[in-house]
Amino acid sequence: MAQIQVRDLVKTFKVARRKAGLFSALRGVFHRDYYTVRALDGISFDIGPGELVGYIGPNGAGKSTTIKVMSGILVPDSGSCRVMGLTPWQSRAQHVANLGVVFGQRTQLWWDVPVIDSFELLRDIYNVPHADYRRTLDDLNDCLSLGPLLEVPVRQLSLGQRIRCELAASLLHQPPVLFLDEPTIGLDAVSKLAVRQFIRHQNTFSGTTVILTTHDMDDIQALCSRVMLIANGSILFDGNVDKLKQSYVTEKRLKVEFLHPPHMTPLSDKVTIIENQGNRLELGFATGQLSVPQLVNQLAAMGEIKDIIVEEPPIEEVIAQVYEELGL
Amino acid sequence: MNGISLYFKLIRISVASQMQYRASFVIMSMGMALVTVIEFGGIWVLFDRFGSLQQWTLAEVGLFYGIIHCSFALSEALGRGFDIFHRYVQRGDFDRLLLRPRSTVLQVLGQELQLMRFGRLAQAMAILIWASWTVGVQWTVLKFAVLLFAIAGGVLLFIGIMIVQATVSFWTIQGLEFMNSFTHGGTYMAQHPLSIFDGWLRNFFLFVIPLGCVNYFPVLFITGKQDIFGTTPLFQALAPLAGAVFLLVSLYVWRFGLSRYQSTGS
Structure with a gap:
């Protein structure tokens, strides 16, 4: 059975129509026009354990909305989603324990304290036994060369260093499923390569299922055997990268x-x-x-x-x- | 790890973070303390001019003032996460909390323990001590317990208000200032004995936002003063329970707001 099963997800947002100018702003206090945006227009897919899937599409296509629904942050209007047998928005706490999530643009670490403090807090939040925690941290340390970074407050890290720490933080509880939302955004070439290498390593050796959204096609080329293309809330292509090329090149x-x-x-x-x-x-x-x-x-x-x-x-x-x- | 010890771990990180900016912490704490001194100075000026407020002296009003500000300072220190919750929603930081397998209330409370509020707490305690000495309160263990109970009830009530305010920000982050009229405005109101108000204002602070229960009635119990409403000492001692009830209601409101947030995602 598929590890992640998504069927006919529909999600609409109500957006307030605002016009420029002070008068309209004042009017907006009492009366607002809304229009609806169909962020997800009936999407379906299955992802098996250990797959590494690239999820691409232009800005506003519905990538983040899909990730948010699969993470339990959003409840869809209709359709179903099951991740390891659980419906994300119905059993949030149980579901997110199976999940690691990295948002390239946002941090999950505590800004002003050394990285290791954040890691220890995450250990306690996820109730990871100390022995398991030490083993996982050692492994992650080897792969991501975190050593000297652990004692540094997060705000003093470079972006590349921070992303390496974010990746480690999202895996401390050894989740079977990992969502990466633009993990390579803004990184220099060396850091990008390091991140890609790590993702591949994690996928191969720990069997972690990875869903990767990105605008960097080199990420897709280097990592993903399967790619899903979403636009205007619908999935337009789902298959391997070579097939994508054959159909369009x-x-x-x-x-x-x-x-x-x-x-x-x-x-x-x-x-x-x-x-x-x-x-x-x-x-x-x-x-x-x-x-x-x-x-x-x-x-x-x-x-x-x-x-x-x-x-x-x-x-x-x-x-x-x-x-x-x-x-x- | 259970919720309580996790809370203390979260708070330890928050304290460590604030200690990174020591100078700012010291200045802000002193500023906080100064605000209270000036505020109470304002009341003193009024009494100096008009003598008394109905049958209440300045020192008696100092009891109200001290208790409500102890509660308010503590609740602002503890409930900071809810107080500035709209920022978490705005920046999307709240999504991160939803991604962790823990209660959202626990995590939001654990976001920050705002230490500088202790400057205000110290000031409020000083005024409370001065007031009780001037009034000549005959302290007993029971009276002291009621005092602590009143302060605790106030803390729960204020945190409840902050939770309701935070819940509103699931829908809109505009115009949240009106909620301040319940916290800051309520504190200002509760500095004075409830009996000087009448009509809907008195009912509002008794039955809707029960500030009178965590402040007016316990002071009557402690001073042994006659109540114009004719309540019994037993009722006066137990009245701060209203704060806990308010908090419980606000937690239900929070739960409802959370389910709405997840389906709008705005």
Whole structure:
């Protein structure tokens, strides 16, 4: 049975319509116009134990609302959700004990005291036996190299250091399910890599089910075998990353470097020139319309080739294209 | 770990955090104490001008003043989390509390023990001691117990008001100031004997927000003064229970608000 089972979730919000100006603000005290936003418009999915799922979509698509419903913070208008057999909003305390949650933009640590104090408090909040706590902390310490950070007040940590501590804090009670909401936002390259490596490690070795929302497609590329794409409250795609590319990638890139500037001859009209600079040429061509050998033959006639790279467009662009096609 | 010891652990963190900003703590505490001195100075000026308030002397009013401010200072120190709860909702910090397998009331109370309120407590106690000495209260163990009971009842009542105020912020964070008329305004009212008020104002502070019960009746018990309402000493001694009842009601209100919050998420 699926560890997380979501069926036909619907959630609407009432939003007050406000107009600019003092007069409207005063009017708003007595009378308000509301309009409803359908944040979730009947979404369903199953997630099995140990899966690592990327949850993506443009801002305001309903990602956070889904996470909040699955965490028990919000009650949906209709539909069902069961996480390890429990309905989050009905048995909140029991349910959240199974859950680790990291919000990249918000902290769960106590701001003014050393990190280790927060950890010990979380140990007591979750009633983690001392022996288990010590073992888990040692493991997390190894993976995230927290050592010197533990004695530092949270407010003095850099963002990258803080996120490492947040990850550890969310796992001290060894939850089987982990929700990560934009964990890599604002991080430098090194910290991003460290965070990704840790997430993969946790998923592989502890079997933790991970749901990751992000805007960074490199996160998805590096971590997730499965990706769910949500927009306007509906899930538009649910499957593996390669399938996403197959369905939406219709163009490949070919970069070629000549020994000398090439003698340009007209290429097939299925090819677009993206960049033409000195010895280098970057081309885009529609897959299925033109094969790579055909194109290479044409290029070989233009001059002596030093190097050729064929690549798919970065996933960023694929997603941008998907959003564009859907008119988002 | 049970709720009570977890509460003390949470409070320890809060105290440690405040000790990180020692200078600010000292200045704020002194400021708090000063406010009370000036406030009581205002009452003293009035009495100096007009002699007495109905049959009440300045020192007797000092008893009301001391008791209600002890309660108020303690409740502001303990209930700080509810007092500024709208900020947690606004910043989304409350969601974090919902993600922990513990009671929300316990966690909000554990957010902060505001130490600087003890400056005001010290001042209120000083006035209470001066007043009881000037009035010439014949202290017995029973009277002292009723005094502590009255202060405790007041603390529960004020925390109850703060919880109701916090519950309102599940719906709107605008216009919460009107709730201050119950805490600050109520404290101001309760500095004076209830008998000087009449009509709906008196009924309001007896039956809706029972400030009179945690303050007026116990003072009558302690001073042995005749009550214009003709209540018995037994009733006067037990009246502060009203604070506990109010708190219980406010916890139900909180529970209802919480379920509404989860379904609106605003």
